[in-house]
Amino acid sequence: MPPQGVDLSLLDDRALLARHVEGDGDAFGEIFRRHRDRLWAVALRTLGDPEDAADALQDAMISAYRAAGSFRGDSAVTTWLHRVVVNACLDRMRRRGSRPTVPLPEVETEYARPTVTDDITNTDLRLSLESALATLPDEQRVALVLVDVEGYSVDETARALGVAPGTVKSRCARARAKLLPLLRHLREGNPAESPGNAASTGNQGAAARVKVATPQDRREGGTAG
Amino acid sequence: MMTDPAASRPGTHLDPDQIADLVEGLLDDAAADEARAHLASCPLCSADFALITGEGDLADLSGSLPPMPIPQDVVARVEAALYREPPLATASAAPAAAPAAAAAQPRHRRFRIALGSLAGAALVVTGGIGVVTALNSATGSSKESSSTAAGNGAAPNAAGSFPGGESQAGGAETHASEASPPMSITQQAEALLGQHMMTANGTAQTARPDCRPSTVPAGTKLITSGQTVYQGKPAWLLLYPGPGSATLVDVYVVDVNACTSGNPVQSLTQFVITRS
Numbered sequence: 001m002p003p004q005g006v007d008l009s010l011l012d013d014r015a016l017l018a019r020h021v022e023g024d025g026d027a028f029g030e031i032f033r034r035h036r037d038r039l040w041a042v043a044l045r046t047l048g049d050p051e052d053a054a055d056a057l058q059d060a061m062i063s064a065y066r067a068a069g070s071f072r073g074d075s076a077v078t079t080w081l082h083r084v085v086v087n088a089c090l091d092r093m094r095r096r097g098s099r100p101t102v103p104l105p106e107v108e109t110e111y112a113r114p115t116v117t118d119d120i121t122n123t124d125l126r127l128s129l130e131s132a133l134a135t136l137p138d139e140q141r142v143a144l145v146l147v148d149v150e151g152y153s154v155d156e157t158a159r160a161l162g163v164a165p166g167t168v169k170s171r172c173a174r175a176r177a178k179l180l181p182l183l184r185h186l187r188e189g190n191p192a193e194s195p196g197n198a199a200s201t202g203n204q205g206a207a208a209r210v211k212v213a214t215p216q217d218r219r220e221g222g223t224a225g
Numbered sequence: 226m227m228t229d230p231a232a233s234r235p236g237t238h239l240d241p242d243q244i245a246d247l248v249e250g251l252l253d254d255a256a257a258d259e260a261r262a263h264l265a266s267c268p269l270c271s272a273d274f275a276l277i278t279g280e281g282d283l284a285d286l287s288g289s290l291p292p293m294p295i296p297q298d299v300v301a302r303v304e305a306a307l308y309r310e311p312p313l314a315t316a317s318a319a320p321a322a323a324p325a326a327a328a329a330q331p332r333h334r335r336f337r338i339a340l341g342s343l344a345g346a347a348l349v350v351t352g353g354i355g356v357v358t359a360l361n362s363a364t365g366s367s368k369e370s371s372s373t374a375a376g377n378g379a380a381p382n383a384a385g386s387f388p389g390g391e392s393q394a395g396g397a398e399t400h401a402s403e404a405s406p407p408m409s410i411t412q413q414a415e416a417l418l419g420q421h422m423m424t425a426n427g428t429a430q431t432a433r434p435d436c437r438p439s440t441v442p443a444g445t446k447l448i449t450s451g452q453t454v455y456q457g458k459p460a461w462l463l464l465y466p467g468p469g470s471a472t473l474v475d476v477y478v479v480d481v482n483a484c485t486s487g488n489p490v491q492s493l494t495q496f497v498i499t500r501s
Contacts, residue, residue, distance in 0.1 A: 020313060021313050022313070023312045023313055024312070025312040028307060029304065029307060032303065032304070032307065036295045036300060036303070037292065037293065037294050037295050039295075040293060040294075040295035040296075040299065041290070041292075041293035044293060045290075045293075050296070050299075053299075054296075054298075054299045054302060054303075057295075057299065057303060058302055058303050058306050061303050061306065061307060062306055062307070062310065065307055065310050065313075066310070066313075068313060069313065123291065125289075126289060126290055126291040127291055129286065129289060129290055130290055130291055130293075133290075144286075147279070147284075148279065148284045148285060148286045148287075149286045149287055149290065150287070151285070151287055169248065169278075170245075170248065170249040172279060172284070173244075173245045173248040173249060173277050173278060173279075174245045174249070176241075176245075176276060176277045176278075176279060176284055177241035177242055177244060177245035177277050178241070180241040180273060180276060180277065183276045183283075183284065184272075184273070184276065186286075186289055187276065187283060
């Protein structure tokens, strides 16, 4: 056993992981405490369902706990943990693949109308992005979360999902197209920055809307793979 | 930037879906050429195109989403699951002089986990059948514990499938502790074993000395024994002191017929419990 009586909160992630591997029963808990919010966010964004996300996070933490000895230190501990969580999420998605998906209503929602005010606060924009992400079909959302949120390369994502890189690019493009009004806002200095422009540059009417995924979209997402 | 004359004529710009179609190669040649020509001359649409293809880090959302605190019930769930995991142990963690201790430590905790469910099941399903069923269901981890030393691959499965372990845990919920709050795991084990010994034929019986498994050193004093049924066959439950330990007890399950076969006795399964 590693020496006792050390304040774990003073140790960095690598030191904690090393203690865990040496049999310290508290070290891994400290690692989880530090990163649990971000790991939860990855799981929830990837899976889009809190129950599934909780299951996946638990699976991931158990498997990281057991496999800690195989961590070679080529990457940051957080990078490794994120990967483990993503893999647990993908496992869960594969397993629930047989579960019938509930089609989202074929309506356009109002939540992402940047024309309501031209002074959207950053917080509102973030929240809008979060909800818009949640409306994407699974395949598009996962690709977007892995590439644009988690920062994996297209090739890595393609390998993880078992599809061609072109498919990942397509799914990301399709997802970004749906988020476009929000992305325009996000990139200030963009020609389409102002709400007035956002409205007039699209041909979908006066309000820039994020179209909610339809069953048709889901089918398209499926055949693209 | 309302200076672009095209901006005032809806329909002359590419819509996001068209751009995505272009990226995906879904447009026919003529439409694709037209779209590319438009992109080349329209800064608004080419900006959208850049966003949709994720040029550079335009599509990077890593810093653009709100923080998402993990719900407390999920924290509790994951922490309880982690708590049930045996600590990792490696060769470096065990004194070289006592290799048996390295093997016994994870085994020990593992069995406490399995026994927790065993005791819990017995408390709920009173009677011999329930005990034997629970015992058999716990053998998956027990077998592993006898075949692996510092490894920890199989035990966590037992932990995962038996949520009732470690009743001394402050936060972890356990069925066993709900049924009998004041009992420690050790007490539960002993109560269970005591009850089990007595239920075989209504009276306690003692195993013959030749039932000693060949892995137990000759001369090791039998603590106690009892009859049981294991995998549908009559068997002895034999308790020997753990090697070099005053607190660990090795529990062996031996086919009754093995005692009279004249061959070295192989245990059907084996696990470790803590003496109180």
